[in-house]
Structures are given as C-alpha cells and as structure tokens.
Amino acid sequence: MSNFTMDPNWLCFDPAPTKPTFRPPPHAVDAHCHVFGPGDSFPYAPERKYTPCDAPKELLWKLREFLGFERNVIVQATCHGADNRALVDALVNSNGRARGVATVRPSVTDAELQALHAAGVRGVRFNFVKRLVDAAPRDSMLAIAERVAALNWHVVIYFEAADLPEYFDFFSALPVTVVVDHMGRPDVTRDPDGPEFGLFLRLLRENPNIWSKVSCPERLSQSGPPQYTDVVPFARRIVEEFPDRVLWGTDWPHPNLKSHMPDDGLLVDHIPAIARTETLQRKLLVDNPLKLYWPEEVR
Ligand code: 0GY
Numbered sequence: 001m002s003n004f005t006m007d008p009n010w011l012c013f014d015p016a017p018t019k020p021t022f023r024p025p026p027h028a029v030d031a032h033c034h035v036f037g038p039g040d041s042f043p044y045a046p047e048r049k050y051t052p053c054d055a056p057k058e059l060l061w062k063l064r065e066f067l068g069f070e071r072n073v074i075v076q077a078t079c080h081g082a083d084n085r086a087l088v089d090a091l092v093n094s095n096g097r098a099r100g101v102a103t104v105r106p107s108v109t110d111a112e113l114q115a116l117h118a119a120g121v122r123g124v125r126f127n128f129v130k131r132l133v134d135a136a137p138r139d140s141m142l143a144i145a146e147r148v149a150a151l152n153w154h155v156v157i158y159f160e161a162a163d164l165p166e167y168f169d170f171f172s173a174l175p176v177t178v179v180v181d182h183m184g185r186p187d188v189t190r191d192p193d194g195p196e197f198g199l200f201l202r203l204l205r206e207n208p209n210i211w212s213k214v215s216c217p218e219r220l221s222q223s224g225p226p227q228y229t230d231v232v233p234f235a236r237r238i239v240e241e242f243p244d245r246v247l248w249g250t251d252w253p254h255p256n257l258k259s260h261m262p263d264d265g266l267l268v269d270h271i272p273a274i275a276r277t278e279t280l281q282r283k284l285l286v287d288n289p290l291k292l293y294w295p296e297e298v299r
Helices: 057-067 085-092 110-119 140-150 161-173 195-206 230-243 263-268 278-293
Strands: 027-033 071-075 097-101 121-127 154-158 179-182 210-213
Touching: 027 057, 027 278, 057 085, 057 263, 071 085, 071 179, 085 097, 085 110, 085 121, 097 110, 097 140, 110 121, 121 140, 121 230, 121 278, 140 154, 161 195, 161 263, 195 230, 230 278
Parallel strands: 027 071, 071 097, 097 121, 121 154, 154 179, 179 210
Antiparallel strands: none
16 A cells, blocks of 8 residues: 555546647647656655645656647646655656756755756746645745756746735746746636736736746636636737747646546647637747747757
8 A cells, every 4th residue: 555645535637638639839848747756656745735646757758649749848746845856757767858847945955956957957946825835935935046047947936816916026026037837826707807817917017037827727717628718818818918928738637626637638729719820829839938948949
C-alpha cells in the first residue's frame, strides 16, 4: 500500500480524451501542465494541502502527441513543494521537448539554481492561493526574483482575482518578466467590463513585463463544457489586447477539480474560440512560449 494514496474526493484525469478537431500549428507548446510523482519514486511534500493521483511523465508525453503538440512547459505544483525532483526527472528525460518552472526556497544556492537551469528550468513560481500554500514573505520572493533575473528566468504567479488589490503594487514592482496563471482567476459570472477584471487588465496595461496564461476554462467556468462559453469574453479580451504576452496550457492532470474532470480534447478545441485568427493562434501556441522557454531558437 502506497503512502501516497490520492485524496478520496479527488478526480483523476480523463484516461481517454477525444481527438481535438482543432489542429495546433507546428511546434505548438502546451505551456502549463504538471507531473505528479509517481509518489513512491518522487514523494509528495509533507506540507502539501492535497494528495493527487500519480501523473507520470510518460503519460504527459503520450497526451502531448495525441493532442498535436510538440513541447511541454511543466510547472511545479504545490503537492511537490520545493522538491523539484519529479520535475527535473521529466525535463532531463524529455529529449529537449520540455522546459520547466520550479519552486525554490530563499535558501537555494547558486549551484542549485545552475543545476535547475541545466535541466531545463526557466522560471520560478510564487503561489498566493491561500487554499494551496501558506504565503511566503514578500521580501524573500523579491530576493528570489532578483537572483533568477540574472539567469534570464521569469516568475510565474498564481493568485485569485479577489486578492489582486492586495498584491497589485507588489506584482508591479517585480523586476523580471512575470507570467500570471489562468488570467488571475476571474469570477466569470461578473462583467468582463467591470472593475474586477478591469483591475487585471490595468495590471497588464501598466506593466509591459507582465504576461497571462489564458488557460483553465474548466476551472473558471460556471457554464461548463463543451464550450465553456462564459470564459470566452475574458480570454478573448486578453488574447486580442496583449497578443504577444499570452500563453496557453492544458493544466493536465488538472489538480483539485472536484465537480468535473475535463476532456483534454475539448480544451484544445476551445483555443480557436479565444484566439480567432491563425496569427493569434501562432503567437499564443508557438512564438510566445518559444520566446520565454526556448529563446535560443528565436531569431
Ligand atoms: C493549477 C491549479 C491548481 C493547483 C496548483 O500547484 C498547485 O497545486 O497549481 C489549483 O488548485 O487551482 O494550475 O494546477
């Protein structure tokens, strides 16, 4: 019996997604996904707030091929804390087709950062979602941001829209490229022209170094699949106003979803609803992620 049995109210990822109708352009990157464990090889962190189902790298590669993508950006999830071994194992066994975003503590040494870089890490993640982590002090996050700037990495931030007023100035002061997970988690039952989403748009307008992932309709939507209609005006707005600062990802294996587990094929079919032209699709899925994660390939 494993020490890492997934939470009883946890849903595991869809084992047989449908083939998407939308075909991503050549070299497309799934720029937000995770690997979990397997827990017996890569133990989950003692301080974790949930225990997921194992989601090993081999299944991620299989899904990538099936959905029509070429590469992955693997983001360290809170269930692995600052132990990046599962992430690094996936990166170094990806044949150069995956890069990563790690979680580090202030005590991380320069040699450890260099080793993460050599494995393919190009960013660090700061998590502000209260149900997922106990908040780290801001000055320690700032110190980490300054150190990773020297490696030409970026910072990924994850927060919920209701908390943005509290963090707006701190995020604006970060001295690196910053990527926001899942559009800052707007409440999509509200007006996309209203003050809550307006503050998020202001964050991007005032800070040309801040990018957004237009991911996770399945997390944000109240209307649900197959079209996640209520999310579309929010994501489309960001893609059309900031076409050079957006990324997209499946979020496989979709941690912490309690009501429904998405069909990853339908998530891919959501892309043309939010990026309506081939040019926008190419920027979202190819040009922008290559700039951040494979800059050596960008001429
Ligand atoms: C996501 C979203 C979630 C979880 C994590 O690191 C994590 O545990 O990111 C969530 O629960 O909303 O992007 O995977």
